[in-house]
Amino acid sequence: MSRDVAPIARLKYLLRRLTSFDPRRVWGFASQIAKEQGKWAPRVFVDMLVWAALHDTAYIDYYEADFALLSKSERKTFMTSLIQHHLAQAVNDRTDVLQFENKITFNRRFAEYLGRxxxxxxxxxxxxxxxxxxxxxxxxxxxxxxxxxxxxxxxxxxxxxxxxxxxxxxxxxxxxxxxxRIEQHPYLSEYCEGTVNTTRVATFFDGTKVHVLMAAQKFGRGAVSDQFTWGGFFTMIDENGKSFGPGHTGKHKSRYETHPDSGKSIVDFEVPMWDRVVDLVTRAAQEVPTVPYIGWDVAVGPEGPMLIEGNWTPGLYETRVSATGIRTGSRARHRPVIEASRR
Missing domain, CATH: 3.30.1490.20 (ATP-grasp fold, A domain)
Known part of the structure; x- marks a missing residue:
């Protein structure tokens, strides 16, 4: 059983699960996983219930992180939405997060970082x-x-x-x-000119140091947004600003070694001006110390990076073994915020 979520938070989660339990929805996930990954649906169904009850794993997390293809030890290296939500609730001040929820309030507070x-x-x-x-x-x-x-x-x-x-x-x-309207870096325009392709970077400020916990590069398909709801997809980014491997949507079976529209390589992608992106979020992360755990959306323009918004629940981005072959998640990099949530 995971120890990254406080017992009272887990109990509340289990009670919500029991009151909203819909076996047809769980069976739908299990059937889809069985079809996509060659598994036996009843076994997947039971496994999903066990990991929801004992390992802080929502059904959608189980599906999106390809848990059916991973061992127990491998699964425990991944973040889940419950763990992330618990961390955000535990370390972020409930009043001060309002500075991030409203985009106008955010723009006023972080005016010097906007670049537009x-x-x-x-x-x-x-x-x-x-x-x-x-x-x-x-x-x-x-x-x-x-x-x-x-x-x-x-x-x-x-x-x-x-x-x-x-x-x-x-x-x-x-x-x-x-x-x-943001003019993005020419390198990013080569991937998708019609959409601003943003970088999500999760940070935690421990009062002394800003820790970069996770980064993902999002790619659009020409719509006004690069989010999944607009047809977008993402690839995980390492500590040097380079792609982990192929991209995917996280919402269904998908694999993008190249951008489906432009043909540009996803596996060879590097965030332009990565050092400046890290510097930008490092400075921004210290602006509101009472909200230390943030997921930043950053756009990189021709002259440098700029903030789009900050999300006090950073958003769950993890690799998928079926798309990338990578069998290790980002939970280890979240240790600083996990330890802070226990204090």
Missing amino acids: DWLDLDEVDAEGLRAFAEKNPVFIAKTPVGREGKGVFRYEASEVTDWNAFRDELRDKGQRLIEQ
Whole structure:
């Protein structure tokens, strides 16, 4: 049994699981795993229940990390969503995390790290919006609170004929945050020009040192966002900013040795200006010491990296053995935050 989650947190998790248990959903996962990996569905079904009850592994985690292909010792090297959620709840201040949940609040707090213009639609009239769009003919509108790329939209100023009506439309849709469109590094544009391909970096600030716990490179398919909900995929990144191997979606059986649209190599990918990316998140991680465990989304532009947002629950990114052949997860690198959660 994992010792990385406090007993009371595990008990609450088990109670939630019992009250929401849907055997048809679990059987659906087991059947899909059996079909994709040549396993016997009933055995997978029972194994999923055991690892959910005793090893802090949600059914979706079991599927996405290919646990059916891993030994018990190999599985224990992987992070799970329950462990990550427990860590975030244990070390991050419940009030101060609000600075990260709202994108407008985040932009104000981390203004020096953004590298782009933006405005709050509630603070400008239609003429102010039009003036912003004249400088930024293609711009991004976001709802202040949203996850997984939902609530992110791209507009072209040339298509707007009535700025008063357009401003009212954006406000009615809740798209209050207006941002300059990011120009990404030419190397990243070679992979997918139509989407800003961002790097997720999880950090933990122990009060003295910032630890880089995990990094993943996300790739888009031409949509406004590189998230899975928009067709994106990712590859894990090592401590030198280089790809671990082929990319995958984590949501179904997939393997990308090259980008499916551009043909650029995923296995040979290196994050441009990696040292500057690490420096950026290291500085940003110390801004709010009461929220030490953060997953940063970083875009790298021609002149350097810039923050997109910070997620106080960093998001679960792990390799898949079926896609990469790698049988070791990132839990060991999370030791600093795991130890801090026990204090």
